[in-house]
Amino acid sequence: MRSRLCLPLAAAAALTAASLALPLWGVRMTAPQYPDEPLVLHVDRHGIGGDVQEVETLQQYIGVRFPQRMPELAWLPVPVLTLTALLLAGAVAGRGPAARALRATTIGLFVLFLAAAAGLVQKRLYDVGHDRDPNAPIKAVKTFTPPLVGPTKVGNFTVWSFPHVGGVALVAALVLAGVGVRRGAP
């Protein structure tokens, strides 16, 4: 039997691998004092980037702090590369029942991974709004929990959270993988 490549699964593998090199999730902060120049943060495999200095400078007033360590980022290549390998294997595995089982498992693992990642991010966001320095100078800003996606109000800032290109790539990879499986790859 001639082995054929399942394109959607191969593409899903490529997107999944690419997400490691891309910013995964982002925050856009706007306030009257920052006209035409919102502060932007993004999280990638290496940590938090963007207007870090400015945001840290502002955070000290309300006792908010960035997570000191994010070990999940150091571990991130493990699930991502595993999923990439599984997707690639599924793409070339042909039509047998074992191949189908492999692909179904991969999809399941992918869903689990994304759910866990979303949960972790949401936990970090909760901590940012709740685990604050009690000695912060400004007391007026109440505890807050930015949603995974969407806006929240923190003091004079409107904070928009959104999945960045890497995050979108991961979701797109899952969708593509689903398409590949439904069409009975390859």
Added chain:
Amino acid sequence: MKIRTILLVLLTMAGTAAGLQLLGCQSAGASSSRAWAADKVYVAPGEHDKYYGFLSGGQSGSVFVVGIPSGRLLREIPIFEPRAAVGYAVHENDPRRRELMATGGVWGDTHHPAPSETNGVYDGRYLWINDLANGRVARVRLDTFEADRIVKIPNLQGAHGIAVVSPNTKYIFVNGEFEQPTDGLTTNPAPYTSVVAFLDPESMEVKFQVRVNGNIDIADSSKDGRYAFSTVYNLEQAKDPESMFQYDRDAVAAIDIPAAEKAVAEGKARLQNGVPVIDPDEVPGILTLVPVPKNPHGINATPDGKYVVASGKLSPTVTIIDARTLKIVAEPEVGLGPLHTTFDDRGNAFTSLFLDSQVVKWNIARAIEGASDYIVDRINVHYNIGHLQAVGGETMDPKGDFLLALNKLSKDQYLPVGPDMPEAQELIDISGEKMRMLSSFPTPPEPHDAVFMPAETLKGRVRQTYDLAADAVAEGQESVVRTGPRSVHVRMTLIRSAYTPEQFQVREGDEVTLTITNVETIRDMTHGFALPDHNMNISLPPGFTKTITFTAGKPGVYWYYCTNFCSALHLEMRGRMVVQPRDTTVEITDWHAAQNVKGRQVPGVPSTGAAR
């Protein structure tokens, strides 16, 4: 009888109605004209003006930056005078203050802003301005709006007229108004003379000077860069004022720039105080004197480059000179006390009339033809107008929309503020055939001249934060280091809302060198460093580093604090300089932020800088 009464009543009613209507119409007309003018100059909050206006500060020694058409003061650029508010040349050891003291003093008299040109229009790089009082020229960078070079011009007193050589700013030339003995000695019996100095725009070096007899007044170049034109009065070479207007005619001096360059290259100039000075009596072909009515004042080249117009001052005429042949082509009467002339984009000239307190609009072509209707319009200004300037009037691209009258007296125009009244500027609409008064705005003393630059020319060039300089102090690298028995170097950073170090110790009389960096990166986050009783206020825009050396005063605690409102903790943004007595037994040791690890106390200096 009855009918006549009724008729009378009816007539009276009709008359009253008509009268009311007339009155109503008149008041509607007046209010619509006010609304029209108001709408022309109104710039809504958050919107920007169409033009940058650069007004010389006169005896304030600065440049006022004003938005046009709103007339809003955007900035004062201090140049020849210290300005504590922006930390300019305040402390006696400030390098700029020392430079000012070494070149004539901490005040100046700025008259004529001259922006750099490329292809005959302002390119937004630099603006030069004279200090009449002390014979200096300053260059202002238009990306940072700060004076970057100040030079003293040798052999010259009373640096009055200043202009760039069009169309590509080959030189800046400056006129010496106050005549001097040719060899600089008071015992020299020869008549005093003056010089026109030609400066390189980049190095600000005086390349050469051309000697001119008389008092060299206002300057402009021909648009092709061939001639440097200046009005010259007191050809009498008199030293007492009443003898300075005896001759019927004085002159417009036209210096042939290529010929002067050639003379210098051929060694025909004499070195005086290190500058080659050309004497036109010895080197013919350099200087042409075009006779104009006595004691002329303004000189302005027309935007098309064909003519140069000298304003008569004591004569009610302007003299139109062909900018290539140097022949007088017309000398039309315009009014009493013509001082300066500017231009629109439709062949019209506008001349300020000091005595008439008017701006007169006249058509250049019709005046040259000798037509009787060359006067187009006149408008009254308040009062005694000096310079006037239309937008782009000194470039090859006049805009023909606004004209600013810079008046010498304001009298009753503003709320009285004591015997010294505000200086008055009036903005005039020149877009139509008739001039229309738009608005009036006051300034501190005392703008002489102005130039306008389209907002688009500058907006994209203006920097709002500095890149960290080589001597910048990096966060985490702050230190207090004793460099000698009586000297200390403090390397400090600041960012909302703290100084690092937040305290340092010195001994009375120590020479303290402070290098301080604002490590902010976002626009408008300027911090100050004020040190009580040490004549110290430093202003630090984002990214800016300043080094200054001062002597620690009497023993005590001095709180340094932020003078530029910055944040919710602005008032708390401060730190202490602790001055110990000279013979203190307190141990004062060096301190390095990098070694200030959490939980480890560095001896001598209490925990500091751990905030960030």
